[in-house]
Amino acid sequence: MATQDASSAGVSFDSDQETRLILDSLTEFVEREVEPIEADLGETYTNPRLRHESDGRLVDEVLDAIGEVRTKSAEAGFYAMNLPEDAGGDGVSTVTWYRANRHVAGMGTGLSGEVLAGPEGPKPLLAQATGEQREKYLLPVVRAEKSTAFAQTEPSVGSDSPNMTTTAEKEGDEWVLNGQKQWITNAPYADFVQVFARTTPQEEAGRYGGITCFLVERDEYEVGSLNNAVGSVGRQAEIRFDDVSLPESRVLGEPDSAFYDAMGFLSLGRIELGAQAVGASGHLLDKCVEYAREREAFGRSIGKFQQISAMIARGRAKQYAADAAGLRCAWRVDEGEDAIEDASILKWFATDTFWEIADNAVQVHGSSGLAEDNPFMDHLQTARTLRIVEGTDEIQLNTIAKQMGVR
Numbered sequence: 001m002a003t004q005d006a007s008s009a010g011v012s013f014d015s016d017q018e019t020r021l022i023l024d025s026l027t028e029f030v031e032r033e034v035e036p037i038e039a040d041l042g043e044t045y046t047n048p049r050l051r052h053e054s055d056g057r058l059v060d061e062v063l064d065a066i067g068e069v070r071t072k073s074a075e076a077g078f079y080a081m082n083l084p085e086d087a088g089g090d091g092v093s094t095v096t097w098y099r100a101n102r103h104v105a106g107m108g109t110g111l112s113g114e115v116l117a118g119p120e121g122p123k124p125l126l127a128q129a130t131g132e133q134r135e136k137y138l139l140p141v142v143r144a145e146k147s148t149a150f151a152q153t154e155p156s157v158g159s160d161s162p163n164m165t166t167t168a169e170k171e172g173d174e175w176v177l178n179g180q181k182q183w184i185t186n187a188p189y190a191d192f193v194q195v196f197a198r199t200t201p202q203e204e205a206g207r208y209g210g211i212t213c214f215l216v217e218r219d220e221y222e223v224g225s226l227n228n229a230v231g232s233v234g235r236q237a238e239i240r241f242d243d244v245s246l247p248e249s250r251v252l253g254e255p256d257s258a259f260y261d262a263m264g265f266l267s268l269g270r271i272e273l274g275a276q277a278v279g280a281s282g283h284l285l286d287k288c289v290e291y292a293r294e295r296e297a298f299g300r301s302i303g304k305f306q307q308i309s310a311m312i313a314r315g316r317a318k319q320y321a322a323d324a325a326g327l328r329c330a331w332r333v334d335e336g337e338d339a340i341e342d343a344s345i346l347k348w349f350a351t352d353t354f355w356e357i358a359d360n361a362v363q364v365h366g367s368s369g370l371a372e373d374n375p376f377m378d379h380l381q382t383a384r385t386l387r388i389v390e391g392t393d394e395i396q397l398n399t400i401a402k403q404m405g406v407r
């Protein structure tokens, strides 16, 4: 039998030169541009009691700092690197996008989390913008001059989003939008929102058909109460639409096809969150190793106790496996393959692993793991949130089971 080298077998875990350059530049960017902004903010950023107004809204200094990081990141070419070049991005591969997200999350908590666009920024759904929409909505978001939000969840539907009750009806040349959304990230601060509404009843269009995405501007919707989730206070809010008239030019993509469009990008969102979970898990494991070596109890470093070392080693094994799943999933997307099962495996396993590692990181650090001025509880809260957003644990497991033909 002929011998095969690894690359001819189609498998490589090497970063290419372009990716290595991007990751090095990201490190340098965070140190040079982001950390000084954090240092200037000082306690206003690190102390949750100073970071928010009494209703939970982020204070203006923090909002300005976040805006500055995003603008600098856009100028440096990081913020929209995942979007195709014709949509104003850099068109990096999904593998590079995975590695960039993992890399930034590996730097710990803080404003570095704003460097790569989240739901407030340029995402593939918005890249469908055409004509005037590109100039008015997409490109200002790519340049971080405007921010947006993605609104699907409602008081009565989350996972079951095709059953949404927000509607838009055609009256003459206009669409008339009515309904309510909640838990919408960046809604309190966005310049416009991408709103999903039912435009044709399920009986006619089917469960996933008949849903349209509209671009709705800040003065056209009402922001209700903040939905202050522990670990994400001040970021999400309810929004309401009361007979909002919208011209045809506000339809993003084709009418009635928004749910299919969003499903086309589902794997990318899951890859992004998986990468963040893997990166943050790696960061926490490094912190645990450092602490387990230096902290002493009963006359020896705590890392010498088997229960502590096994906790860290088990975490490392799982983080390693989650990373391998992430790279494989991203590679399959780049190869144009169907990565639905891979993305659900990654999202479920990486976020569950992050949750376990974050919990153990608190344990390894004892009381100091609980201290407000340490980041461990922040990570634990983030890990818990990641198990709910972009499809809950149960929805990921349903998807895996469906792909396996069990359901």
Ligand SMILES: Cc1cc2nc3c(=O)[nH]c(=O)nc-3n(C[C@H](O)[C@H](O)[C@H](O)COP(=O)(O)OP(=O)(O)OC[C@H]3O[C@@H](n4cnc5c(N)ncnc54)[C@H](O)[C@@H]3O)c2cc1C
Pocket (backbone or CB within 6 Å): 119, 149, 150, 151, 152, 153, 157, 158, 159, 160, 182, 183, 184, 185, 186, 229, 232, 236, 385, 388, 389, 390, 391, 392, 393, 394, 395, 398
């Ligand atoms: C921090 C944060 C940010 C968010 N940002 C946004 C945003 O920007 N835009 C947006 O539209 N939404 C956003 N959301 C909402 C989020 O996407 C939903 O909360 C999520 O989809 C779950 O919906 P739900 O909370 O209504 O739970 P439900 O769907 O009501 O689920 C409740 C429980 O039932 C389980 N369950 C439901 N269906 C099934 C099933 N078929 N099989 C097994 N179990 C099931 C779920 O897994 C869960 O455990 C955000 C939420 C949070 C916390």
